[in-house]
Amino acid sequence: MFRFAGKKLVLLVSLLLVLLLSAGCGGGADKSVSQGEQEKEVYKIGAIFDITGPASSLGVPERDSALLLEEQINARGGINGHPVKIVIGDNESNETKAVQVAKKLIEVDKVLAIAGPSTTGTSMAIVDTAQKNQVPLVSAAAGVSIVNPIDQRQWVFKTAQNDSVVVEKIIDYLGTIGAKKVAFLSMNNAYGDSGRKGFAEAAPKAGLEIVAEEKFGATDNDMTAQLTRIKSKQPEVVIVWAIPPSASIVTKNYRQLKIDAPLIHSHGIGNKTFIDLAGDAANDVIFPAGKLLVAENLPDNDPQKEVLVKYAADYEKKYSQPRSTFGGHGWDAVSMIVAALEKAGPDRAKIRDELEKTQNFAGISGVFNMSPQDHSGLTTDALVMLKIVDGKWTLLK
Amino acid sequence: MKQKERAKKNYFKCIAQILFMLMVAVIPLLITNTYYLGNIVLIGIYSIVVIGLCLLMGYAGQVSLGHAAFYGLGAYGSGLLTVNWGWEPLPAMLAAALITALVAYVIGASTLKLREHYLALATLGAGVIVYIFFNEQVNLTGGPSGFSGIPYFTIGGWVFSSEVSYYYLVWFFVFVAVVFARNVVDSRIGRALRALHGSELAAACMGVPAYKYKIQVFVVSAVYGSVAGSLYAHYVTFISPSPFGFQASVEFVLMAAIGGLASIWGPLFGVAAVLMLTELLRAVVPILLPTAGGEFEIIFFGLILVAVMIFMPGGLTGGVKDWWVRRSHAASPGTVTDPDKAPEDILPSAGSGRLSK
Structure with a gap:
């Protein structure tokens, strides 16, 4: 077993070289970051949904709703004149994939915020990624643990009604x-x-x-x-x-x-x-x-009625598919980000602050009132x- | 003559390892897209599991359908020790490997007396038990919701938080895994294992302590899985039971079989082939069959596994090697197979990659 001790030494030395190279590469990657930020015209928002795999019945209407919203916003001239691009990612109902896609959206596409994923499991998987990279995340899933404990989830919000x-x-x-x-x-x-x-x-x-x-x-x-x-x-x-x-x-x-x-x-x-x-x-x-x-x-005085009827009509017309509350969660996630982006401009930290200040936001899933203590913002009235x-x-x- | 052959072979092995290192070193310079780099990190992590699995399946001829359990034990061991008890990632990884080795020893001691299909079923059962344990021990493992907040991997003051640095970390472990496996295979134990694979009875008659070696290789292979699991936990920083279920075990076997069971480099190709194929199917199938659900790739993988077993029993590496040998023989019909090459060279490629043995 110790026959090629000399050769092993050579291997070890070349390995050290490899590690040294890695230090050099870190710098190289940073350069590409600054190059990518030249396209400031388009506002990019990421959206990760469980489009394929066991949870696809949730992810597909969510993706479709997000794309519908993108189309409508761009048709009325974008956000403060900037066109919006929603970069869709499919996590395949798989947690490992969710983390990979989230990293891709953050590092390659450099999105301002992320909507989704669709389920509690896949959302939990990327909570850490969003926190560590300081990217606002608005999940479309229900689990309370996504936004609690709140002191470890400053960057994470969600739109589906809390369990x-x-x-x-x-x-x-x-x-x-x-x-x-x-x-x-x-x-x-x-x-x-x-x-x-x-x-x-x-x-x-x-x-x-x-x-x-x-x-x-x-x-x-x-x-x-x-x-x-x-x-x-x-x-x-x-x-x-x-x-x-x-x-x-x-x-x-x-x-x-x-x-x-x-x-x-x-x-x-x-x-x-x-x-x-x-x-x-x-x-x-x-x-x-x-x-x-x-x-x-619903009675006509319901604050959500107008939004709901319009969304349902638009969605059913465009996709010839019946409405689904999941599509609504996806719609809310993206439109809340858009509203925050409109006020804050293209800055992740400011978007986060604006998301936290969301008040009386009549969405599909309910009327949202966010606060520093509550990142889900719905009460039983939403149901x-x-x-x-x-x-x-x-x-x- | 024999000695010269051997020296030449070692020389080639050394060259292959250096080439491999150079390739690993250069890849991040060529691929700056972190998503692709992330995929290569995963290829590295799975490769470590599959190299371990190949030692067990390809050389010792023992089938394991429960390797995701060891992979999961490593991940949970690392995760729990670092999050709940504030350990450093490196000692946590070692401790997790030790725990996994113990578990593997207990499982191995009780199941490795079984053979072939019975052994496969016993390991499958063990894998399911561990999976249920992850799911039901809610207070310890967080249950199906999993637990998050696992720190990035650190060695001393070095924090492996970027994709590039993690890439080098993972592939350093892959390299160590390859070198260690290489040494095991080329040692006396490796030859004994191959003899075991050929015929356990014959090997035992020749004085190979079959049972002892089987347990040892089982434990080593489990430790490979555990180390890969630890690396996974620190990479994704969140774990739940779902990546450690039965399907993962089957995928590991599939990767091993496609790459070539009785080979050290095969796992790398097998893992890469399976992952790339998954991506390809995800892209192509929805275009061809818009109504297809999420599980269609299982059908394709089944077909591919059957095809590989029939046409390339040695997997991708074995298949290419066979093709190369046949081609060079056809080019120079005068050469006769060198009798000195047996048994070391012929044994692994001649059918030792079959699953059923």
Whole structure:
């Protein structure tokens, strides 16, 4: 093994040379940074969504909404005369990829801010990258952990309703129907985990009893086992925290087992995909969602109505696809950045400050009021309870 | 004659290593796009896992479908030690490797008595157990939400925060991994391992302590995975269980098989080929099949794996080598295969790359 000690020495020396070279290269990379900043005409905003992979039902409408917004802004003359370019990145529903794409947007495209990603997992993956590089990030995902603890998340905001807000809304609803014994079923990923934690924390305070708590894998094809265990505990109501396709599979299994208790879903099913995949089983599902799905039926004095109806009409006209609340989260993320950019100019730190000052911003997901203590900015007012009747969303109450 | 051949071979190996280093040194000068450089960093990280896997599969002939577990243990070990206990990244990496080695020893001691498919299934099971552990130990690992805030890699005062510096760090480890693997393969143990691969019974009859060597190479291969995991954790600075699941284990095996199991340089080609193919498929398939979902690449990888196993059992490196040998024989029909070349040169390329053995 020690036969080529001499040659190894040579190798070691050349290795040191390599390391020395690396020091030299660091300087070289900096030069290209200053060269890239000559194009100051176009304002670049990055957008990372889960366009392919398991979360594509979220990412695709988000991307489409972002592009729709880009088109509309440029049609009316851009931001203060500067055209806007939205640089889209696909993280393939994969956390490693999300970090790579974020680094690319920051270092190669030199975007002013980043909108997205679509899910809590992929958002969590790039929170650090945004913090370390001091780039404003407006996630389109729901998990509270994306913006908490706030002192480690100065650069991070989000547009989807907090899980805690959704939990509150559901608990309010349970109060109105007088249910006390609850079963909780969640998908075993960052989204389901966040909902489970939020609910387990809030339920005892509201006098609710969690009689069963079950999980299933994000790619499972059958949840009959978990539902059977839940059925044996005879809950008065069952809450499911998942996104399609697994949310649809649970719903089908639920109907097959003929469980009588009302089925309540989270806001994770706010797209047509859920109904398409679940079919008739989706009927009678109750869930909290942003107002987008029932925009036309809102009272005229609702501050969001105008924005919602216009977005829904534009989106459905351009893409011939039904609206989805996820597209709304993406729209909000980009339009909030645009609003901040309009006031702050092309400066990442100033954009961050402006994002934090956002007040009474009527978006698709709700009316946002950001503050240094709250980077998600929504309350239960942003949500309505919906019921699926004959494959359509209807406003409950 | 034999000695001369050997000296010549060593000389070539040395040249190859120097060429490799030069190439590694030059790449960041040519590729300034940090996204591509980031991809090459990932190629380096995966290569370390796959080199370890090749030692196990290609030389010792033991299949592991649970290597993502060791990769994950390294990542979580490094992440937890640096974040929760404030360790420096380098000692954390070593400690994580040590823990992984222990886990691998326990798994190996109980499963390496099994053979072939049974062993593959046992390692698969071990991988799934570790994956579930990451998911369910919410208080320790953060559960499916993962945990963030892992510091950048530091050695002394050096902080590897830029893509270029991390590139050199990772490829330094790849180089060490290659040299170490090379030495293992060329040593007495390496020959014993290949004998094991040929026939465990025959090797045991010739006095090779089969069981002991199998466990040793299993542990070494797990440590390779652990080191790569540590590098991954400090690169991405956030970890959750999802990159360490069953699919990752399968991808490692795929990379190893495509690159060539019984080869030291093969993993680099295998990893690069698989990653580039993924990028290509992502770009091309949506154009051809606009309605295709996200999982279509699994179909392509399946097809490619089958094709490689049938037409190039030695993987890319083995295939090219065979082609080169055949071509040079065709050019000079007078030459006869040098009997001195056996067994060291013929053994690895002649079927030792097959998965089933």
